[in-house]
Amino acid sequence: MSEDTTSPTRLRKAVRQKLESLARSGVTHVPAPKLLKAARVSEPVSAARAKSQPAQIGGATRQFPGAAQDLPQAPAAQIPAAGTGADSLEIIASEVAGCTLCKELADTRNRTVPGVGNPRPRLMFLGEAPGADEDRQGEPFVGRAGQLLTQMIENGMGIKRKDVFIGNILKCRPPGNRTPTPEEAANCRCFLDRQLAILKPEFICCLGAVAAQNLLASDKAIGKLRGQLHNYRGMTVVCTYHPAYLLRTPAAKKDTWADLQVLMKAMGLPLPTST
Numbered sequence: 574m575s576e577d578t579t580s581p582t583r584l585r586k587a588v589r590q591k592l593e594s595l596a597r598s599g600v601t602h603v604p605a606p607k608l609l610k611a612a613r614v615s616e617p618v619s620a621a622r623a624k625s626q627p628a629q630i631g632g633a634t635r636q637f638p639g640a641a642q643d644l645p646q647a648p649a650a651q652i653p654a655a656g657t658g659a660d661s662l663e664i665i666a667s668e669v670a671g672c673t674l675c676k677e678l679a680d681t682r683n684r685t686v687p688g689v690g691n692p693r694p695r696l697m698f699l700g701e702a703p704g705a706d707e708d709r710q711g712e713p714f715v716g717r718a719g720q721l722l723t724q725m726i727e728n729g730m731g732i733k734r735k736d737v738f739i740g741n742i743l744k745c746r747p748p749g750n751r752t753p754t755p756e757e758a759a760n761c762r763c764f765l766d767r768q769l770a771i772l773k774p775e776f777i778c779c780l781g782a783v784a785a786q787n788l789l790a791s792d793k794a795i796g797k798l799r800g801q802l803h804n805y806r807g808m809t810v811v812c813t814y815h816p817a818y819l820l821r822t823p824a825a826k827k828d829t830w831a832d833l834q835v836l837m838k839a840m841g842l843p844l845p846t847s848t
């Protein structure tokens with residue numbers, strides 16, 4: 574006998590699993606309309622009864638008991654999740670500016686660095702976290718590493734920096750430029766995922782191990798992840814070394830140039846002819 578997929582028990586279980594999955598991926602708030610929509614799914618089951626008496630589940634007023642208390646308690650400033658049509662880069666940036674989820678970073682930062690560039694980019698560059706220059710200016714990749722990134726984009730790939738979007742896994746600078754902790758990356762992930770839902774880049778270039786491993790949920794070394802195409806939610810991803818690493822290790826520039834050519838080929842950009 575087939576199972577009734579519209580039964581209140583099954584629906585409660587499905588909602589609980591979805592909420593737990595969202596919470597694990599860093600979502601701390603779910604817009605009310607989605608919950609209302611989910612609740613309506615069960616209405617046809619008891620529509621006749623609803624006409625004669627208040628809808629009840631297990632003796633309680635119809636709702637998903639357990640679902641509400643399972644929702645993480647989000648601060649009042651939390652905003653709609655991606656894809657509701659109400660989100661924007663500006664809203665995300667203003668939330669980031671007031672975010673204190675990572676206490677140490679919020680206490681020590683000068684500026685938050687949500688990201689910058691073309692709001693409809695074909696290509697997004699994703700780094701690790703702001704450094705000292707970025708923390709001062711509120712913009713990603715503006716120091717020496719940023720200048721090298723600009724050269725990679727404009728001289729190497731032949732496209733304008735203003736035509737891509739540039740962001741980081743973390744929107745706040747870790748003190749002393751230390752590596753972001755997994756907890757910090759998880760805290761900030763909802764902002765990145767919402768940005769990606771708005772930007773919808775066809776291609777993402779991860780700069781360095783932190784960006785690559787976090788985006789792709791991989792523990793492989795950057796040396797293993799680079800040089801090939803990956804997929805993240807339908808977006809084509811190429812990983813390469815972080816420009817800051819290239820400044821310290823110029824010999825790795827040839828590998829990064831090879832990675833950029835993999836990316837350019839995938840994007841259909843003309844490769845330079847060898848002389």
Ligand code: SF4
Nearest residue numbers: 672674675745760761
């Ligand atoms: S790094 Fe991200 S999650 Fe952490 S405080 Fe800054 S904006 Fe919030």
